[in-house]
Amino acid sequence: MAEEVEGRTLAVSWSAAPDLWLLRLRRDRPAARLRAAAVLDLDLPEEIGATRGGSLCVAPGEWLVERDCDGLEPMLLAAMTDEPAALVSLGPGAERLEIVGEQAADLLNKGCSLDLHCSxxxxxxxxxxxxxxxxxxxVRLGDEAFRLYVERSVSEWARDWLDEAAREFRNEGISA
Structure with a gap:
């Protein structure tokens, strides 16, 4: 299900997030991270907030993985031997939002207190x-591009909020 609001300087699109997985490991075990990365064929960044090749380090020992990992959990658990690990599909419960354009950061800052300046x-x-x-x-994809993941249970409310927040930009020449 995708909803589009487009204009000269802003495009907002929604879609399902079928290939979104959560990987959890013990954060104090770097060897476990390396073994998991080998099984999943990913480069799992160590630094919280870093992204690399479809993996997002969102917390200590926790990554969102933006690719299909279906069937990999048994191989991951076998490789981890005595290390606790979990690989869970979040796709059915999540939606992906992409906001692209000159005013993308301005739109997000209407409801987000983070400083979204590129620096x-x-x-x-x-x-x-x-x-x-x-x-x-x-996730910041580029200077004028963002991706958000939101739980499906609140996605309709979030879409409505973004539609309302984007009115200001439509009045500045952005068509709905």
Whole structure:
């Protein structure tokens, strides 16, 4: 299900997030991270807030993985031997939002208190934050591009909020 609001300087699109997985490991075990990365064929960044090749380090020992990992959990658990690990599909319970354009950061800042200037939140960074009181995972894709993941249970409310917040920009020449 996708909803589009487009204009000269802003495009907002929603879609399902079928290939979104949560990986959890013990954060104090770097060897476990390396073994998990090998099984999943990913480069799992160590630094919280870093993104690399479809993996987002969102908390100590916790990554969102933006690719299909279906069937990999048994291999991951076998490789981890005595290390606790979990790989869970979040796709059925999440929606993906992409906001692209000159005013993307301005739209997000109507409901998010983070400083989204490129110097403070550059491309390739991610964080968990609130957008108008709703928990989201925010990823900066480029200077004028963001991706958000939001729980499906509140996605309709978030879409409505963004539509209302975008009115200001539509009045500045952006068509709905």
């Amino acid at each position: 403070m939140f550059p491309a390739g960074r991610c964080t968990r934050t609130l957008l108008a009181g709703v928990g989201v995972t925010l």
